[in-house]
Amino acid sequence: MTARPGPVSRRRLLTGGAVAGLGAVTGAVATGVAASRRDGASPVVAGDAAAGVGTGTVAFHGPRQAGIAEDPPAHAAFVAFTLARDTDRRALARMLRLLTDDAARLTGGVPALGDTDAALALLPARLTVTFGFGPGLYRAAGLAAPVADLPRFGIDRLQPRWSGGDLLLQICADDPLTVAHTQRMLIKDARPFATVRWVQQGFRRAPGVQAAGHSQRNILGQLDGTANPRGAVLDAAVWRPDGSSTVVVRRIRAEIETWDLLSVADKENSVGRRMDTGAPFTGRAEHDEPDFAALDASGLPVMPDFAHVTRAHVTDPALKILRRPYNYDGVPDPRGRPDTGLIFAAFQRDIVQQFLPIQRRLADKDLLNEWITPIGSAVFAVPPGCAAGGWIGEQVLG
Amino acid sequence: MQTTWRTGARRGALASTALGITLALAGCGDGDATAAAPAPAPPASAAAALTVKDPWVKATGAGVMTAAFGVLVNGTGADVTVAGASSPASPMELHEMAVQDGKMVMRPKPAGFVVKAGSTHELSPGGDHLMLMNPGAAIEAGDEVAFTLTLGDGSTVPFTAIAKPFAGAGESYAPGMSMHPSGTPMAPMAGATP
Numbered sequence: 018m019t020a021r022p023g024p025v026s027r028r029r030l031l032t033g034g035a036v037a038g039l040g041a042v043t044g045a046v047a048t049g050v051a052a053s054r055r056d057g058a059s060p061v062v063a064g065d066a067a068a069g070v071g072t073g074t075v076a077f078h079g080p081r082q083a084g085i086a087e088d089p090p091a092h093a094a095f096v097a098f099t100l101a102r103d104t105d106r107r108a109l110a111r112m113l114r115l116l117t118d119d120a121a122r123l124t125g126g127v128p129a130l131g132d133t134d135a136a137l138a139l140l141p142a143r144l145t146v147t148f149g150f151g152p153g154l155y156r157a158a159g160l161a162a163p164v165a166d167l168p169r170f171g172i173d174r175l176q177p178r179w180s181g182g183d184l185l186l187q188i189c190a191d192d193p194l195t196v197a198h199t200q201r202m203l204i205k206d207a208r209p210f211a212t213v214r215w216v217q218q219g220f221r222r223a224p225g226v227q228a229a230g231h232s233q234r235n236i237l238g239q240l241d242g243t244a245n246p247r248g249a250v251l252d253a254a255v256w257r258p259d260g261s262s263t264v265v266v267r268r269i270r271a272e273i274e275t276w277d278l279l280s281v282a283d284k285e286n287s288v289g290r291r292m293d294t295g296a297p298f299t300g301r302a303e304h305d306e307p308d309f310a311a312l313d314a315s316g317l318p319v320m321p322d323f324a325h326v327t328r329a330h331v332t333d334p335a336l337k338i339l340r341r342p343y344n345y346d347g348v349p350d351p352r353g354r355p356d357t358g359l360i361f362a363a364f365q366r367d368i369v370q371q372f373l374p375i376q377r378r379l380a381d382k383d384l385l386n387e388w389i390t391p392i393g394s395a396v397f398a399v400p401p402g403c404a405a406g407g408w409i410g411e412q413v414l415g
Numbered sequence: 416m417q418t419t420w421r422t423g424a425r426r427g428a429l430a431s432t433a434l435g436i437t438l439a440l441a442g443c444g445d446g447d448a449t450a451a452a453p454a455p456a457p458p459a460s461a462a463a464a465l466t467v468k469d470p471w472v473k474a475t476g477a478g479v480m481t482a483a484f485g486v487l488v489n490g491t492g493a494d495v496t497v498a499g500a501s502s503p504a505s506p507m508e509l510h511e512m513a514v515q516d517g518k519m520v521m522r523p524k525p526a527g528f529v530v531k532a533g534s535t536h537e538l539s540p541g542g543d544h545l546m547l548m549n550p551g552a553a554i555e556a557g558d559e560v561a562f563t564l565t566l567g568d569g570s571t572v573p574f575t576a577i578a579k580p581f582a583g584a585g586e587s588y589a590p591g592m593s594m595h596p597s598g599t600p601m602a603p604m605a606g607a608t609p
Contacts, residue, residue: 111557118577130471131484131540131581209474209556209580 070191070224071140077124080260082402082409084145085339085364086251088229090191093219093343094200095266095360097182097395098211099153106158110414112210113148116186117408119206120146120199129202142192142224144199148409149185149264149397157183158414164263164368164398170380172391179268179393182214187264187362191224215393217268219343219360232295232303236271236344236357237388239288240295243303244329246337254337254371255364259412260401263368268345268393271358276388287384289324297326325385328378336371339364358389368396464495465530465566470576472547473540474556481554482510483545483562483576484538489530496567497528504560505547512542521546527567540581556580 075083104112119129124144128135155162166181186203190196196218204213222233235241246254255262276284281292290296295303298319299311307326311319320327331337340363347356365371379386400410470485483502489495500507511524528543530536538544545562547554554560558578563571 108555108557111555113557114559115557115577115579130469130577131473131579205580206556 071142072126073143073191074125074141075143075145077121077146077402078405078407079402081256081262082147082260082399083124084147084187084189085255085262085264085341085399087143087145089221089341089343090143090145090189091221091223092191092193092196093187093189093360094196095215095217095219095362096186096188096200096204097151097214097216097266098184098186098207099181099214100157100183100211101209104157104210106160106414108210109154109158109410110408112207113410113414114408115206116146116148116203117403117410119202120148120409121405123199123202129206132202134198137194137198138202140192140195142190142195144188144190144195146199146203147185147187147189147264147399149187149399150410150413151181151183151185151395151397153181153183155398155413160413162398163261164396166396167265167368167373167376167394170376170391172380172386173394174390174392175394176392179215179217180395182395182397184211185264185266185395185397193220217266217343217345217360217393219345221343235342235359236273236346237276238284238292240290240303241342241359242340243290243295244326244331244337245340246334250334250337251339253335255339255366257366262364262366262399263372264397264399265361265363265365265368265372266393266395266397267361267363267391269359269361270390270392271355272388272390273355273357279388286321287325287388289320289326321384323382323384325379325383328381328383329375331371331375336374337365338371338375358392364399464491464570465489465497465564465572467564467572467574468535470562470574471579472554472560472576473581474558474578475547475550475554477551477553478549481505481547481550482540483547483560484540485574485576487528487530487536487538489532489534489536492532494532495530496526497530497564498567499527499565500545500562501565502547502560502562504552504554505550507562508546508548510544510546512544554578 075087077083100109122129123138124141124146126139126141126144128138132138150164152162152165169175184207186200188196188199188203190199200216227233232240232242232245245251279287285292285298289298289307290303291298294301296305297307298321299308300306307320307330309318309320309327309330313319318327340361342362343360345358345360349355363372400413403409403411466488468486468488470483472483473481475481483500487495487497497509500509509524509527510521512519512521514520515522523546524543528536528538536543556578560576560578561573562576563573565571
């Protein structure tokens with residue numbers, strides 16, 4: 018394997034079978050990162066040519082759902098549904114069979130059943146569809162929910178239009194037209210059973226712009242996801258033995274107007290990392306471990322106690338969370354003030370054990386809170402994947 | 416990753432995944448799974464002669480006509496004729512769409528569908544289709560509906576189709592549309608183009 022897998026070799030890895038494929042992807046990402054760190058601390062890492070991006074596929078079937086452990090594709094739509102009042106356990110099974118069947122087809126570059134614009138399905142561009150079950154889905158099925166809404170945090174300014182949801186479809190691909198078509202087909206399938214509660218559309222770097230496995234900049238210019246677990250650490254932090262997981266989706270508005278007033282040094286102080294390299298104040302490169310014990314000449318911690326990295330730091334690898342964020346950038350208001358921020362998707366085994374302690378520390382004291390505002394929040398259990406012929410949720414509802 | 420629902424393999428898949436709810440039983444949303452009788456096994460010759468790929472049926476209410484679609488695949492070196500279709504869900508007819516007096520109409524095709532040797536024949540909205548004339552119960556989205564095709568030589572091909580919510584291609588099986596008993600053209604299809 019080369020340090021930067023080309024699109025073709027990567028595609029071969031991704032299509033190399035359901036179970037083996039998942040392992041291979043994780044391995045590829047880890048290898049790519051390890052090799053790239055030796056490249057140095059350049060803030061810009063050019064990517065490969067974009068050849069083959071459109072035909073790339075990620076295996077849909079397997080013991081774990083796709084769309085979590087893989088490098089996030091460039092575009093995403095998070096679609097949350099509210100179940101109709103008469104959607105009971107049996108109806109849920111019917112809905113999920115329909116959705117699973119079409120998700121399996123579309124992620125393979127095959128039109129949905131009865132696809133009214135079949136040509137739009139032929140370039141999957143690493144399409145994944147990931148199912149999440151909200152607390153309300155379990156209530157509708159008469160089952161105990163393994164997830165509960167987050168408690169309210171003082172920093173929250175949550176809006177109902179971005180919050181809650183009984184069913185989540187996370188649709189990711191390297192092409193926005195593929196995401197749009199998939200969203201359209203799957204919403205059609207769900208329509209007899211549920212209404213659309215909210216849709217959040219987000220983006221990352223376009224494919225090939227930056228080599229895979231490198232941290233990308235978010236809309237605030239920060240390298241985002243440096244501390245993400247990878248390889249075996251990711252497996253331990255994200256997956257339960259049965260292949261299930263959980264996801265928290267929060268919409269974090271960026272207060273760009275006031276952020277833009279800051280000097281670079283002030284921006285760095287809010288996070289504890291250099292803006293250009295992403296290196297912690299105590300290190301030289303992005304992936305250097307921050308030294309929270311280091312003191313400066315005046316005896317103060319080099320990593321400020323109020324900085325985002327300090328507050329969010331997790332020592333036990335098994336308690337890390339997997340950040341899989343997308344940027345959003347809506348239409349500015351008439352005065353030119355941006356509507357922009359982060360669709361913060363975090364995957365972990367257990368929300369209470371892993372996500373909540375981090376979120377509590379951030380809500381309690383994080384200088385970055387001055388420039389970000391949570392305006393949406395939703396939690397979902399992520400059921401295990403399924404084999405060909407099965408359906409997502411069969412272990413829960415079958 | 417494409418699901419080619421060869422009839423035998425598909426039934427095997429259904430049986431092995433503990434669907435247990437509306438399994439292949441007449442599209443009856445409240446059907447008791449334990450009452451679902453497995454479709455009779457086709458003669459070996461029929462299974463080899465014709466398979467049905469990507470079958471689906473348009474969800475509908477009780478008594479409201481609807482249609483089933485898919486791709487008929489003939490893997491043999493001889494033409495195969497689909498002479499008839501049946502389902503526990505509804506009386507059935509083979510239908511085609513045709514231009515008659517300048518209008519697109521839906522009408523029975525008593526001669527059946529001919530699938531050329533080594534070829535495929537698509538059943539689709541706006542084209543040939545399997546018509547469910549009068550479903551005894553609602554066929555709800557996500558239901559699995561059992562069908563049996565009868566071929567020209569008398570052999571049968573069972574398959575199972577999933578019910579999809581669908582409105583498109585100018586199709587309209589509205590409750591007001593009546594089927595003329597003599598098989599003469601039915602109501603024009605609103606919005607359809609030849």
